[in-house]
Amino acid sequence: xxxxxxxxxxxxxxxxxxxxTGIVKHILLGKFKDGxxxxxxxxxxxxxxxxxxxxxxxxxxxxxxxxxxxxxxxGFTHVFESTFESTEGIAEYLTHPDHIKFANMLLPQLEKxxxxxxxxxxxxx
Amino acid sequence: xxxxxxxxxxxxxxxxxxxxTGIVKHILLGKFKDGxxxxxxxxxxxxxxxxxxxxxxxxxxxxxxxxxxxxxxxGFTHVFESTFESTEGIAEYLTHPDHIKFANMLLPQLEKxxxxxxxxxxxxx
Numbered sequence: 251x252x253x254x255x256x257x258x259x260x261x262x263x264x265x266x267x268x269x270x271t272g273i274v275k276h277i278l279l280g281k282f283k284d285g286x287x288x289x290x291x292x293x294x295x296x297x298x299x300x301x302x303x304x305x306x307x308x309x310x311x312x313x314x315x316x317x318x319x320x321x322x323x324x325g326f327t328h329v330f331e332s333t334f335e336s337t338e339g340i341a342e343y344l345t346h347p348d349h350i351k352f353a354n355m356l357l358p359q360l361e362k363x364x365x366x367x368x369x370x371x372x373x374x375x
Numbered sequence: 376x377x378x379x380x381x382x383x384x385x386x387x388x389x390x391x392x393x394x395x396t397g398i399v400k401h402i403l404l405g406k407f408k409d410g411x412x413x414x415x416x417x418x419x420x421x422x423x424x425x426x427x428x429x430x431x432x433x434x435x436x437x438x439x440x441x442x443x444x445x446x447x448x449x450g451f452t453h454v455f456e457s458t459f460e461s462t463e464g465i466a467e468y469l470t471h472p473d474h475i476k477f478a479n480m481l482l483p484q485l486e487k488x489x490x491x492x493x494x495x496x497x498x499x500x
Contacts, residue, residue: 276443277402315493319462323489337442338445364404366443372418372437375421
């Protein structure tokens with residue numbers, strides 16, 4: 251098994267498909283429940299952003315409304331993008347009391363939510 | 376309507392919630408159909424990446440496998456992140472023949488797909 255893994259690893263590296271060993275992006279796609287005001291939504295976004303100052307392993311936060319024109323967004327209206335230096339940093343974040351407190355406020359306000367983490371990786375062409 | 380829009384705009388700016396006027400991220404979450412080999416998936420990723428050289432408005436491409444531990448990824452396995460300088464650039468991309476050709480190859484290989492575009496915006500705390 252070890253040899254096969256190594257072989258796959260090497261083939262990926264040769265093709266420039268190596269997965270990044272650097273930062274990890276934590277992306278939350280959300281759709282807020284009907285009935286929330288713009289002001290309420292802004293408060294949640296500000297609360298999310300404030301985690302950068304509370305959780306040491308969270309290095310950056312960006313957000314944006316969906317502006318896609320393809321109609322493949324399946325109703326998701328907001329993207330929240332947090333940056334960590336490692337997957338361990340995300341694990342620390344998930345168990346941090348300030349994150350837990352905020353998540354317990356935010357999640358009930360969302361009709362739909364998807365969370366993915368990935369290591370942004372370039373492809374050598 | 377114009378005054379109301381302006382008012383909302385100004386309030387958002389005062390709160391540091393202004394939406395970015397810079398780059399636009401185009402995020403595709405995908406789950407490949409069962410039965411595709413790792414090599415086939417690598418070829419699709421390489422084909423996606425090669426659009427950077429074919430479509431002038433596409434400025435960068437990164438990808439990564441889902442590495443989340445929360446189990447809120449709803450089965451999505453891959454994230455593809457393209458960067459554009461404007462929403463107009465994304466419109467150009469969507470109608471570019473090389474993108475259309477590639478999309479027609481990729482999309483039938485995906486069991487699930489979500490595409491969102493957003494302008495990554497910081498929050499002034």
